Amino acid sequence: MAASLEIPSRCVIWFGQPPAAERGALAAAGWQLRCVSPAPAMAIGLRGRDHLVAVVDLRHLDAEAAQLLLPWIEKHHHLPWLAVLPAGLGSPPPAWGALLRACQDQFSLPLELPDLLSAMQRQCDGDDVPLAATHNGGGLPALIGNSAPLLAVRAALHKFAPVELPVLVTGETGTGKELAAQALHALSGRAGKPFLAVNCGAIPANLVQSELFGHERGAFTGASQRRIGLFEAAHGGTVFLDEVGDLPADAQTSLLRVLQEGTLERVGSNQPLRVDVRVLAATHVELEQAVAHGRFRRDLYYRLNVLRLPMPSLRERGADVLLLAEHFLRAFRQRHAGRARGFDPGAHQAMRGFDWPGNVRELLNRVQRAAIVAEGELISAADLDLVEPDAPARRALLQDARGQVERDVLLQALRQHGYNVSACARHMQISRVTVYRLCRKHHLELPAQR
Ligand SMILES: Nc1ncnc2c1ncn2[C@@H]1O[C@H](COP(=O)(O)OP(=O)(O)O)[C@@H](O)[C@H]1O
């Protein structure tokens, strides 16, 4: 499975005591083990960031202990529950009936240990992972990929998460900025407290103040009730301001005050209120330009930009595109019936060669669509809609301009358009994928392929 961020915090709560060999196998598969012996009124601290699986080991629990577990299972029904039975057991004793019904599946250990491990693993794959406390930001999201740029992101996440400072997440659309913000929250001491995200550009400018900071009854026409804003609602937790560059001027001032003094005023009140929130912000544009043009407060920019987390584009991430595609297909298959269960070599090649202007989000959409339209078991480049259009101009170009001619044409076009691939592609009436491919073929270096 792809290296992913959640590995250090995958945790299995094991009711009972697995023998050493099983402990070893669990550790080798990346599971942290917490052994618990059932007791009346037991309370187990669950951290919101953990991917949790609960295992009831009926090899060692007596019937009484098993009964103690039932209320606990009910209380934590959002967890995946699996049962372990002794190998060679005929039919389970009736006393276990209620318990076994509460578990999703059962395994006879040690014989079925590999099956148990893969069942646990399945619970941690895909988007529909049951997590502890999904209401507080979804737990630690899986960040798929192990390319060098993504390893750098993961390292930065771990470094920045515990620091109580704002983080400015930058990057093109669909690169996972929001996912990174969720991970920062889930890895921080604020995990378990609210994570509230808002897209600053999506709220009408005249409502931003009230959305973020709340309003008093009668503060403006239509304010018939007092309303708590996002920052107050997130008290103790994290606010994620997406597209922070779109924040109107008055809201910028209020945000600066939250960052500097830790206080806010609801619209229509001059009573300062203390709030304890960590602010994470994202932008897909260069905020520096907005500052230079006077659209964004310089002092606010400095406050937000203490820690900076640039998200790499998908085309910089090499083979990650294939890991992600497989991850998305697997997640899709868990929810929908479909024939497609993999990708053919042409699809692999097309995905590696494509430019991915919409980054991971575009990949997700294409994979889901392909999983629906694919006729066979393997998704093709055509299913992904990555087959280049067979434009006559392109055919003519490729047929006529062979070898040196082709190279000259390409080089001339690149130079003419300042090595802008999109412009060059338009000019040559070929796709950008083809431009990249031809550049590779003719060993033409594109300055910073972005
Ligand atoms: N490394 C990754 N692993 C798994 N899914 C990812 C990854 N990066 C992005 N995604 C998914 O891609 C989609 C877009 O990510 P998002 O965080 O909304 O991007 P942005 O905020 O930069 O536009 C989401 O569905 C997200 O879950």
Ligand SMILES: [Mg+2]
């Ligand atoms: Mg986003």
